Amino acid sequence: MALRLARARRWAMLAILGLVVLALFGFGFIWLTPYWIDLVRPAPMPPAVDERDFGDRVLYISPHPDDESLGGGGLIQRLVAQGKQVFVVFMTVGDGYRRAAEEAFHVFPARPADLRRLGALRHGEALAALGRLGVPAENVVFFGFPDGGLSPMWEAHWSDDDPVRGPNGATRVPYPFAYQSDRPYSGSAAVAELEAVLKQFQPTDVIYPDPFDQHPDHLATSAFVVYTLAKLQQDVREWTYLVHRGDYPVPWTYEPKWFLLPPGPLVAVGVHWLAFPLRGEEEAGKYAAISQHVSQVRTIGPFLRAFVRRNDLFGRIDTPVLRSVAGFDPMGAARSGAAAGAPREHTWSFIGSGGSGNRAEPAPLAPYTVVLDAVGDTLQREWEGSADLRAVASVRSGGRWYIGIQTRRRIDSAVSYELHLRLFQKVGVRRVDLAVRGGVPTVLPGSAPSDAIPPGVMIRGDVLWLSFPDAWLADTGSWMVEVQTRVAGHQVDSSPWRIIRLSPK
Template sequence: MRLYRPRKWKRLAAAAVILLLLAAFINGWYWLPTGRLTVHQVKAAAAALPIMEPLSGRVLFVSPHPDDETLAAGGLLQDVIERGGQVYVVFLTSGDGFEWDARATNREVNVDRADMLRLGLRRMNEARAATAALGIPKDHIFFLGFPDQGLTPIYLQNYLSPYTSPHTGVNRVPYAGTFAPGKPYTGKELDRQLAAVYDQVKPDTVLAPSAQDGHPDHRTAAYVSSRLATQRGEKLYFYLVHGGLEWPLPKGKHEELPLAPPRPTWQGLKWNRYPVTDHQRKRQIEAIKAYKTQLMVVPRFMWAFVRQNELLLPAPAEGAPIPPADLGK
């Protein structure tokens, strides 16, 4: 048997140590230095954020995909209801573009367009179960049925002409139980339907995706939903789901830890902490369990949102100056 040279063993040992420390950093393993550093940084960053006043009244959550509402605001939405308010959720897409979901669900490497359409229906049903677990009435839920991973080209390139989803092969809303089935995938139709939901709900507060979000569907939804909200004079807050590489840290379920943003401030605005109770976390966990397709693929990402608080970024007042320290960031 051929033995490895000592130098090669040293390189392998060094690589193993680096991988172990990296895993500790990502997962927050307290028993290793990098894990303790991650936890310390998260606690310090969260403690520096202002605590937000509770929301009340009629709150509309704009969700690009099924699960965003539960991850970003599962406790907050319960809190609104517990305080006598009303919560509504509008799902812009049906999550029918995540092929790894379809592969995991079908247990097959190759998936076709029919599989993706079935995935869209399944994720809509998961969203119904999740929002019910959070206590949101079923008649407060709206599905628009636009294509996952298609919001940006729809809005920027196909505002008037129908967009065909490469995942499902359709260019119109194919799902029963949606707000306007059969309508074309155009930016104009997305504007029209979302405006009609706003008109029907008449929200006091809109929770929209942040333009900082790393997912293009979220960034497009940020523009569309915030523009409509500001036109109507509705109070507006932003939330975050895809905050960059490995956010949120640490991965996995850490209910005893706070949630901290990847950057505390953005364009002169500071993220706020919204405290979550033990009871609200338990119901959030049940809602996350409803998203079985997502848990098959990204479980540690999903569980990382079960924390002591959630995060909201207040929209700036019109014409408010940006502090000089944040200019150019």
């Protein structure tokens, strides 16, 4: 009898637990359904672009072998057929994908030597794919930088004396077929090679990863290209392409009669999306090129084939110009009454927000916006609204240079707001990296000296303003900006790296 009661209780507890799990699942499904619907809802069909919009010498920059076929396989065929020169640069040879190495060589786990074998294999696959697209091997360059290591190279390992160690076990380019074998895995080396290629090819157009791509290697490639073009002041048409986002393409299946459409969250963030319609034979050629990447088709085939649609998709990004106005002083209230040399903080609330504080109105953010970011485009950002970036603004006034950061919810002292600047000056590039938490700015490693700390920080509702000496811009022609947010040391969001000019071209 006691045994039966124990069993009955056990089954009752399991039943209750099951009901709780079902209830939580149902609640989560109901709560998340609007989020997912909004996330995967693509934009309307963008305007069309054709081969006449491209010049005679087009440089396509690809983070890994296969990105050339996924992002521009149809366009490349058309350009070649029209007699235009197409050059392709691979930043890496895709030698960090352990699962692909394990599948290709039947080893587990994949060792660094296996990953280097994978790099050589993917080098051959890339040449075969581009051969299908009509690009000769002499127009293809492989830098051989580390797959999975481009972001550390861009952010932290800039010096040749402090290279990244790649998943392949190397700190220098190990491939004899590379553009420059034995080159250190460093940010400065990547810029030097991009400079050399741009000077050698003299392209009319450069196509590179969109800054809203979510793959770290793609983001870093985009930043390296934007940086190098600004440094060289080379006058080219710039185009972007998208590969890695959770909401692109929709769905991740082979749908050749469908269109590639931009993700809904990226409709109003400053990217002008353009569709390049493909002919039937170009669509078939794109499929054939993707199929040459056998090591990748074996592991992520459905995702790769999802890019075979009735068009290629490209973006054009406007370059904003820094505005100068009179009477803009959002820091005034923050400076008043603060001790000389001490960090200043002043918390304001938006009128109508329900908070208390100084009711003085600083100039609105919108007229000075230079970067827009998608909001609520991941679950973590949806949850951490104070770390979900909405916009970056900038303006010059009264001998000061102001940069504003806006988030979806109020600025929070638990969030670290990082500002990363690259100032292209007459002699060299000045690097400034700051973090603001609780209204207190600090200089991050790798930045300019301590004079980079701004003399004032103002926080008002969902906007944080920083102020710098206007003299910093005296010898500056343009500058790059990125903002990151971190909670407990973990990155939540980042704005796209964007160039801002001080005067129109």
